[in-house]
Amino acid sequence: MTRMHDMGGRFGDGPVQPDAEDAPVFAEDWHGRALAVTLAAGALGQWNIDTSRHARERLAPKDYARFSYYEKWLAGLATLLVEKQVLRAEDLAQTADGGEGTGAAAVAPHPLAARALKAADVAAALAKGGPADRPSEVAIAFAPGDAVRCRRPGGNRLVDGGHTRLPSYAVGALGRIVRVHGTHVLPDSAAHGLGEAPEPLYAVAFAASELWSAPEHPGDEVVLDLWQSYLESV
The missing domain is CATH 2.30.30.50 (SH3 type barrels.)
Structure with a gap:
Protein backbone atom coordinates (compact mmCIF):
# COMPACT_ATOMS: atom_id res chain seq x y z
CA MET A 1 0.00 0.00 0.00
CA THR A 2 1.30 3.42 -0.90
CA ARG A 3 0.27 7.03 -0.86
CA MET A 4 -3.48 7.75 -0.64
CA HIS A 5 -4.33 4.06 -0.69
CA ASP A 6 -2.75 3.41 2.72
CA MET A 7 -5.50 4.97 4.83
CA GLY A 8 -6.21 2.32 7.49
CA GLY A 9 -6.71 3.85 10.92
CA ARG A 10 -6.42 7.38 9.57
CA PHE A 11 -8.30 10.06 11.49
CA GLY A 12 -10.84 12.36 9.85
CA ASP A 13 -12.49 10.00 7.36
CA GLY A 14 -15.45 9.11 9.57
CA PRO A 15 -16.71 5.67 10.59
CA VAL A 16 -16.97 2.72 8.21
CA GLN A 17 -20.61 2.29 7.22
CA PRO A 18 -21.33 -1.37 6.43
CA ASP A 19 -23.97 -2.21 3.84
CA ALA A 20 -27.36 -3.42 5.01
CA GLU A 21 -27.75 -7.21 5.11
CA ASP A 22 -30.29 -7.08 2.28
CA ALA A 23 -28.21 -4.71 0.12
CA PRO A 24 -27.72 -5.83 -3.51
CA VAL A 25 -24.34 -7.26 -4.48
CA PHE A 26 -23.87 -4.33 -6.88
CA ALA A 27 -25.38 -0.96 -6.02
CA GLU A 28 -25.50 -0.05 -9.73
CA ASP A 29 -25.58 -2.21 -12.86
CA TRP A 30 -22.28 -0.84 -14.17
CA HIS A 31 -20.48 -2.02 -11.02
CA GLY A 32 -20.94 -5.62 -12.11
CA ARG A 33 -19.68 -4.80 -15.58
CA ALA A 34 -16.65 -3.05 -14.11
CA LEU A 35 -15.79 -6.17 -12.11
CA ALA A 36 -16.36 -8.40 -15.14
CA VAL A 37 -14.18 -6.41 -17.52
CA THR A 38 -11.40 -6.19 -14.92
CA LEU A 39 -11.39 -9.97 -14.42
CA ALA A 40 -11.63 -10.61 -18.17
CA ALA A 41 -8.69 -8.29 -18.87
CA GLY A 42 -6.67 -10.00 -16.13
CA ALA A 43 -7.23 -13.32 -17.91
CA LEU A 44 -5.11 -12.01 -20.80
CA GLY A 45 -2.07 -12.78 -18.64
CA GLN A 46 -0.30 -9.45 -19.03
CA TRP A 47 -0.14 -8.60 -15.30
CA ASN A 48 -0.72 -10.15 -11.89
CA ILE A 49 -2.89 -9.19 -8.92
CA ASP A 50 -0.10 -7.24 -7.26
CA THR A 51 0.52 -5.22 -10.43
CA SER A 52 -3.18 -4.38 -10.61
CA ARG A 53 -3.28 -3.33 -6.96
CA HIS A 54 -0.33 -1.04 -7.52
CA ALA A 55 -2.04 0.51 -10.56
CA ARG A 56 -4.98 1.55 -8.37
CA GLU A 57 -2.61 2.84 -5.68
CA ARG A 58 -0.94 5.08 -8.24
CA LEU A 59 -4.04 7.09 -9.00
CA ALA A 60 -3.58 10.82 -8.53
CA PRO A 61 -4.63 11.74 -4.97
CA LYS A 62 -7.44 14.00 -6.20
CA ASP A 63 -8.82 11.18 -8.34
CA TYR A 64 -8.44 8.58 -5.61
CA ALA A 65 -10.35 10.81 -3.19
CA ARG A 66 -13.27 11.46 -5.53
CA PHE A 67 -13.60 8.14 -7.36
CA SER A 68 -15.98 5.47 -6.09
CA TYR A 69 -14.73 1.92 -5.48
CA TYR A 70 -15.39 0.62 -8.99
CA GLU A 71 -14.25 3.87 -10.60
CA LYS A 72 -10.87 3.16 -8.98
CA TRP A 73 -10.93 -0.32 -10.51
CA LEU A 74 -11.65 1.03 -14.00
CA ALA A 75 -9.04 3.78 -13.72
CA GLY A 76 -6.39 1.26 -12.64
CA LEU A 77 -7.41 -1.07 -15.47
CA ALA A 78 -7.11 1.72 -18.03
CA THR A 79 -3.59 2.44 -16.77
CA LEU A 80 -2.56 -1.20 -17.11
CA LEU A 81 -4.06 -1.66 -20.58
CA VAL A 82 -2.03 1.25 -21.91
CA GLU A 83 1.18 0.57 -19.94
CA LYS A 84 1.22 -3.09 -21.04
CA GLN A 85 0.44 -2.06 -24.65
CA VAL A 86 -2.74 -4.11 -24.78
CA LEU A 87 -4.58 -0.99 -25.98
CA ARG A 88 -3.66 2.54 -26.93
CA ALA A 89 -4.97 5.60 -25.17
CA GLU A 90 -6.80 6.38 -28.43
CA ASP A 91 -8.60 3.03 -28.23
CA LEU A 92 -9.92 3.85 -24.78
CA ALA A 93 -11.13 7.24 -26.02
CA GLN A 94 -13.41 5.83 -28.71
CA THR A 95 -17.15 6.14 -28.15
CA ALA A 96 -19.74 3.38 -28.00
CA ASP A 97 -21.16 4.44 -31.39
CA GLY A 98 -17.80 4.08 -33.09
CA GLY A 99 -16.49 7.62 -32.81
CA GLU A 100 -12.84 8.39 -32.28
CA GLY A 101 -10.42 5.49 -32.39
CA THR A 102 -12.20 3.55 -35.18
CA GLY A 103 -10.44 2.41 -38.31
CA ALA A 104 -8.40 -0.56 -39.50
CA ALA A 105 -6.37 -0.81 -36.30
CA ALA A 106 -9.54 -0.85 -34.20
CA VAL A 107 -11.18 -3.76 -36.07
CA ALA A 108 -8.13 -5.94 -36.83
CA PRO A 109 -7.80 -9.12 -34.73
CA HIS A 110 -5.95 -8.35 -31.52
CA PRO A 111 -2.75 -10.34 -30.83
CA LEU A 112 -4.28 -11.48 -27.51
CA ALA A 113 -7.66 -12.44 -28.99
CA ALA A 114 -7.02 -16.15 -28.46
CA ARG A 115 -6.68 -15.55 -24.71
CA ALA A 116 -10.06 -13.87 -24.38
CA LEU A 117 -12.13 -15.26 -21.50
CA LYS A 118 -15.23 -16.89 -22.99
CA ALA A 119 -18.57 -16.83 -21.15
CA ALA A 120 -18.59 -20.62 -20.90
CA ASP A 121 -15.24 -20.58 -19.10
CA VAL A 122 -16.02 -17.93 -16.49
CA ALA A 123 -17.29 -20.26 -13.75
CA ALA A 124 -14.25 -22.54 -14.00
CA ALA A 125 -11.87 -19.56 -14.03
CA LEU A 126 -13.45 -18.08 -10.92
CA ALA A 127 -13.41 -21.44 -9.13
CA LYS A 128 -9.73 -21.90 -9.96
CA GLY A 129 -8.81 -18.45 -8.64
CA GLY A 130 -5.18 -17.38 -8.55
CA PRO A 131 -3.35 -19.26 -5.79
CA ALA A 132 -0.18 -17.47 -4.67
CA ASP A 133 1.43 -20.24 -2.61
CA ARG A 134 4.80 -21.26 -4.03
CA PRO A 135 7.76 -23.36 -2.88
CA SER A 136 10.56 -21.21 -1.45
CA GLU A 137 14.18 -21.57 -0.42
CA VAL A 138 13.59 -19.07 2.40
CA ALA A 139 13.35 -20.97 5.71
CA ILE A 140 10.39 -20.35 8.01
CA ALA A 141 11.76 -18.27 10.88
CA PHE A 142 8.77 -17.94 13.23
CA ALA A 143 6.21 -20.22 14.87
CA PRO A 144 2.79 -19.61 16.45
CA GLY A 145 3.20 -17.76 19.73
CA ASP A 146 6.44 -15.99 18.75
Whole structure:
Protein backbone atom coordinates (compact mmCIF):
# COMPACT_ATOMS: atom_id res chain seq x y z
CA MET A 1 0.00 0.00 0.00
CA THR A 2 1.30 3.42 -0.90
CA ARG A 3 0.27 7.03 -0.86
CA MET A 4 -3.48 7.75 -0.64
CA HIS A 5 -4.33 4.06 -0.69
CA ASP A 6 -2.75 3.41 2.72
CA MET A 7 -5.50 4.97 4.83
CA GLY A 8 -6.21 2.32 7.49
CA GLY A 9 -6.71 3.85 10.92
CA ARG A 10 -6.42 7.38 9.57
CA PHE A 11 -8.30 10.06 11.49
CA GLY A 12 -10.84 12.36 9.85
CA ASP A 13 -12.49 10.00 7.36
CA GLY A 14 -15.45 9.11 9.57
CA PRO A 15 -16.71 5.67 10.59
CA VAL A 16 -16.97 2.72 8.21
CA GLN A 17 -20.61 2.29 7.22
CA PRO A 18 -21.33 -1.37 6.43
CA ASP A 19 -23.97 -2.21 3.84
CA ALA A 20 -27.36 -3.42 5.01
CA GLU A 21 -27.75 -7.21 5.11
CA ASP A 22 -30.29 -7.08 2.28
CA ALA A 23 -28.21 -4.71 0.12
CA PRO A 24 -27.72 -5.83 -3.51
CA VAL A 25 -24.34 -7.26 -4.48
CA PHE A 26 -23.87 -4.33 -6.88
CA ALA A 27 -25.38 -0.96 -6.02
CA GLU A 28 -25.50 -0.05 -9.73
CA ASP A 29 -25.58 -2.21 -12.86
CA TRP A 30 -22.28 -0.84 -14.17
CA HIS A 31 -20.48 -2.02 -11.02
CA GLY A 32 -20.94 -5.62 -12.11
CA ARG A 33 -19.68 -4.80 -15.58
CA ALA A 34 -16.65 -3.05 -14.11
CA LEU A 35 -15.79 -6.17 -12.11
CA ALA A 36 -16.36 -8.40 -15.14
CA VAL A 37 -14.18 -6.41 -17.52
CA THR A 38 -11.40 -6.19 -14.92
CA LEU A 39 -11.39 -9.97 -14.42
CA ALA A 40 -11.63 -10.61 -18.17
CA ALA A 41 -8.69 -8.29 -18.87
CA GLY A 42 -6.67 -10.00 -16.13
CA ALA A 43 -7.23 -13.32 -17.91
CA LEU A 44 -5.11 -12.01 -20.80
CA GLY A 45 -2.07 -12.78 -18.64
CA GLN A 46 -0.30 -9.45 -19.03
CA TRP A 47 -0.14 -8.60 -15.30
CA ASN A 48 -0.72 -10.15 -11.89
CA ILE A 49 -2.89 -9.19 -8.92
CA ASP A 50 -0.10 -7.24 -7.26
CA THR A 51 0.52 -5.22 -10.43
CA SER A 52 -3.18 -4.38 -10.61
CA ARG A 53 -3.28 -3.33 -6.96
CA HIS A 54 -0.33 -1.04 -7.52
CA ALA A 55 -2.04 0.51 -10.56
CA ARG A 56 -4.98 1.55 -8.37
CA GLU A 57 -2.61 2.84 -5.68
CA ARG A 58 -0.94 5.08 -8.24
CA LEU A 59 -4.04 7.09 -9.00
CA ALA A 60 -3.58 10.82 -8.53
CA PRO A 61 -4.63 11.74 -4.97
CA LYS A 62 -7.44 14.00 -6.20
CA ASP A 63 -8.82 11.18 -8.34
CA TYR A 64 -8.44 8.58 -5.61
CA ALA A 65 -10.35 10.81 -3.19
CA ARG A 66 -13.27 11.46 -5.53
CA PHE A 67 -13.60 8.14 -7.36
CA SER A 68 -15.98 5.47 -6.09
CA TYR A 69 -14.73 1.92 -5.48
CA TYR A 70 -15.39 0.62 -8.99
CA GLU A 71 -14.25 3.87 -10.60
CA LYS A 72 -10.87 3.16 -8.98
CA TRP A 73 -10.93 -0.32 -10.51
CA LEU A 74 -11.65 1.03 -14.00
CA ALA A 75 -9.04 3.78 -13.72
CA GLY A 76 -6.39 1.26 -12.64
CA LEU A 77 -7.41 -1.07 -15.47
CA ALA A 78 -7.11 1.72 -18.03
CA THR A 79 -3.59 2.44 -16.77
CA LEU A 80 -2.56 -1.20 -17.11
CA LEU A 81 -4.06 -1.66 -20.58
CA VAL A 82 -2.03 1.25 -21.91
CA GLU A 83 1.18 0.57 -19.94
CA LYS A 84 1.22 -3.09 -21.04
CA GLN A 85 0.44 -2.06 -24.65
CA VAL A 86 -2.74 -4.11 -24.78
CA LEU A 87 -4.58 -0.99 -25.98
CA ARG A 88 -3.66 2.54 -26.93
CA ALA A 89 -4.97 5.60 -25.17
CA GLU A 90 -6.80 6.38 -28.43
CA ASP A 91 -8.60 3.03 -28.23
CA LEU A 92 -9.92 3.85 -24.78
CA ALA A 93 -11.13 7.24 -26.02
CA GLN A 94 -13.41 5.83 -28.71
CA THR A 95 -17.15 6.14 -28.15
CA ALA A 96 -19.74 3.38 -28.00
CA ASP A 97 -21.16 4.44 -31.39
CA GLY A 98 -17.80 4.08 -33.09
CA GLY A 99 -16.49 7.62 -32.81
CA GLU A 100 -12.84 8.39 -32.28
CA GLY A 101 -10.42 5.49 -32.39
CA THR A 102 -12.20 3.55 -35.18
CA GLY A 103 -10.44 2.41 -38.31
CA ALA A 104 -8.40 -0.56 -39.50
CA ALA A 105 -6.37 -0.81 -36.30
CA ALA A 106 -9.54 -0.85 -34.20
CA VAL A 107 -11.18 -3.76 -36.07
CA ALA A 108 -8.13 -5.94 -36.83
CA PRO A 109 -7.80 -9.12 -34.73
CA HIS A 110 -5.95 -8.35 -31.52
CA PRO A 111 -2.75 -10.34 -30.83
CA LEU A 112 -4.28 -11.48 -27.51
CA ALA A 113 -7.66 -12.44 -28.99
CA ALA A 114 -7.02 -16.15 -28.46
CA ARG A 115 -6.68 -15.55 -24.71
CA ALA A 116 -10.06 -13.87 -24.38
CA LEU A 117 -12.13 -15.26 -21.50
CA LYS A 118 -15.23 -16.89 -22.99
CA ALA A 119 -18.57 -16.83 -21.15
CA ALA A 120 -18.59 -20.62 -20.90
CA ASP A 121 -15.24 -20.58 -19.10
CA VAL A 122 -16.02 -17.93 -16.49
CA ALA A 123 -17.29 -20.26 -13.75
CA ALA A 124 -14.25 -22.54 -14.00
CA ALA A 125 -11.87 -19.56 -14.03
CA LEU A 126 -13.45 -18.08 -10.92
CA ALA A 127 -13.41 -21.44 -9.13
CA LYS A 128 -9.73 -21.90 -9.96
CA GLY A 129 -8.81 -18.45 -8.64
CA GLY A 130 -5.18 -17.38 -8.55
CA PRO A 131 -3.35 -19.26 -5.79
CA ALA A 132 -0.18 -17.47 -4.67
CA ASP A 133 1.43 -20.24 -2.61
CA ARG A 134 4.80 -21.26 -4.03
CA PRO A 135 7.76 -23.36 -2.88
CA SER A 136 10.56 -21.21 -1.45
CA GLU A 137 14.18 -21.57 -0.42
CA VAL A 138 13.59 -19.07 2.40
CA ALA A 139 13.35 -20.97 5.71
CA ILE A 140 10.39 -20.35 8.01
CA ALA A 141 11.76 -18.27 10.88
CA PHE A 142 8.77 -17.94 13.23
CA ALA A 143 6.21 -20.22 14.87
CA PRO A 144 2.79 -19.61 16.45
CA GLY A 145 3.20 -17.76 19.73
CA ASP A 146 6.44 -15.99 18.75
CA ALA A 147 6.64 -12.27 19.44
CA VAL A 148 7.58 -10.19 16.41
CA ARG A 149 7.82 -6.54 15.49
CA CYS A 150 7.04 -4.98 12.12
CA ARG A 151 10.15 -3.50 10.65
CA ARG A 152 10.80 0.22 10.66
CA PRO A 153 10.86 1.98 8.29
CA GLY A 154 8.11 0.31 6.28
CA GLY A 155 7.58 0.61 2.56
CA ASN A 156 8.91 -1.38 -0.35
CA ARG A 157 12.63 -2.07 0.05
CA LEU A 158 13.07 -3.10 -3.57
CA VAL A 159 11.43 -0.16 -5.36
CA ASP A 160 11.20 3.37 -3.98
CA GLY A 161 7.52 4.17 -3.51
CA GLY A 162 6.61 0.68 -4.67
CA HIS A 163 3.81 -1.65 -3.68
CA THR A 164 3.84 -3.35 -0.29
CA ARG A 165 1.29 -5.14 1.90
CA LEU A 166 2.70 -3.78 5.16
CA PRO A 167 0.27 -1.00 6.17
CA SER A 168 1.77 2.12 7.63
CA TYR A 169 -0.26 1.86 10.84
CA ALA A 170 1.53 -1.42 11.67
CA VAL A 171 5.10 -0.18 11.09
CA GLY A 172 7.08 -0.71 14.30
CA ALA A 173 4.17 -2.46 16.05
CA LEU A 174 4.64 -5.46 18.34
CA GLY A 175 2.54 -8.55 17.62
CA ARG A 176 2.50 -12.32 17.90
CA ILE A 177 2.39 -15.06 15.30
CA VAL A 178 -0.93 -16.92 15.29
CA ARG A 179 -0.56 -18.96 12.10
CA VAL A 180 2.01 -19.92 9.48
CA HIS A 181 0.44 -19.84 6.02
CA GLY A 182 3.35 -21.48 4.22
CA THR A 183 5.34 -19.67 1.52
CA HIS A 184 3.73 -17.23 -0.91
CA VAL A 185 4.58 -14.78 -3.69
CA LEU A 186 6.07 -11.55 -2.27
CA PRO A 187 3.90 -8.65 -3.54
CA ASP A 188 6.73 -6.12 -3.17
CA SER A 189 8.61 -7.97 -5.90
CA ALA A 190 5.82 -9.37 -8.08
CA ALA A 191 4.07 -6.00 -8.50
CA HIS A 192 7.12 -4.63 -10.30
CA GLY A 193 8.06 -7.53 -12.55
CA LEU A 194 11.02 -8.52 -10.37
CA GLY A 195 9.98 -12.14 -9.97
CA GLU A 196 7.76 -13.91 -7.46
CA ALA A 197 10.42 -14.12 -4.70
CA PRO A 198 8.23 -16.35 -2.49
CA GLU A 199 8.82 -16.29 1.25
CA PRO A 200 6.98 -17.34 4.44
CA LEU A 201 3.66 -15.64 5.18
CA TYR A 202 2.18 -15.34 8.67
CA ALA A 203 -1.04 -14.29 10.37
CA VAL A 204 0.09 -11.81 13.03
CA ALA A 205 -2.18 -10.52 15.82
CA PHE A 206 -1.80 -6.99 17.19
CA ALA A 207 -3.54 -5.42 20.16
CA ALA A 208 -5.56 -2.38 19.08
CA SER A 209 -3.70 -0.37 21.72
CA GLU A 210 -0.41 -1.29 19.99
CA LEU A 211 -1.59 0.14 16.68
CA TRP A 212 -3.45 3.29 17.71
CA SER A 213 -3.00 5.77 20.52
CA ALA A 214 -6.73 6.03 21.30
CA PRO A 215 -8.51 2.86 20.12
CA GLU A 216 -12.28 2.76 20.61
CA HIS A 217 -11.99 -0.78 21.99
CA PRO A 218 -8.49 -1.29 23.47
CA GLY A 219 -9.09 -4.98 24.04
CA ASP A 220 -9.68 -5.69 20.35
CA GLU A 221 -7.09 -7.41 18.18
CA VAL A 222 -6.26 -6.88 14.53
CA VAL A 223 -4.86 -9.83 12.57
CA LEU A 224 -2.73 -9.06 9.51
CA ASP A 225 -1.20 -11.41 6.96
CA LEU A 226 2.43 -10.33 6.73
CA TRP A 227 5.48 -11.63 4.87
CA GLN A 228 8.61 -12.66 6.74
CA SER A 229 10.71 -9.78 5.40
CA TYR A 230 8.25 -7.38 7.04
CA LEU A 231 9.00 -8.81 10.51
CA GLU A 232 11.79 -8.85 13.07
CA SER A 233 12.38 -11.03 16.13
CA VAL A 234 11.76 -9.55 19.55
